[in-house]
Amino acid sequence: EAGVTQSPTHLIKTRGQQATLRCSPISGHTSVYWYQQALGLGLQFLLWYDEGEERNRGNFPPRFSGRQFPNYSSELNVNALELEDSALYLCASSLGTGAYNEQFFGPGTRLTVL
């Protein structure tokens, strides 16, 4: 069974540009989560999508947005990039909703903002 996949592996952008990160969940999983792992800040919850809807959002500005497609894959968009957006962005998926459902993580996309 294929795990959670993310693309691209690495992404280099300059300040003010937009970045698009993609995630494909495990087959059958309907929930997708995004986390940011920035140096010195640890892992922080960004967004949760389920059945195509945004269900919860972390403490991030509106320039962080995303969507979930009918096939449950997801996209994270970061507009007006700032230097501090440089981080590893992890996507996770789960079979159901709720905190007790195990989240399976992908390898991440390393975003570097110059």
Next chain:
Amino acid sequence: AQSVTQPDIHITVSEGASLELRCNYSYGATPYLFWYVQSPGQGLQLLLKYFSGDTLVQGIKGFEAEFKRSQSSFNLRKPSVHWSDAAEYFCAVGAYNQGGKLIFGQGTELSVKP
């Protein structure tokens, strides 16, 4: 506010020695508790989880953890560490009213001496 504290940023143990990684959480309701491991360049892998019932839970790779409500702790243990256990370990808490959101500790980096 909900929080997870991992007091030890970095721990070094000798191969074959026992290991205990500390985790303390702050949450008003009954938490769901998780331990994840992250190897360099990889995503997170779930080691074990606690939802209810027996407070001593067994996980993969020979790890176990004990939930102590009175101490708000969920420490991870392994009786004999292998060199391949060198990685970063994250404790996380989720709850039924957090909408799938996991709150992570800052992580503990484990080094293993030969």
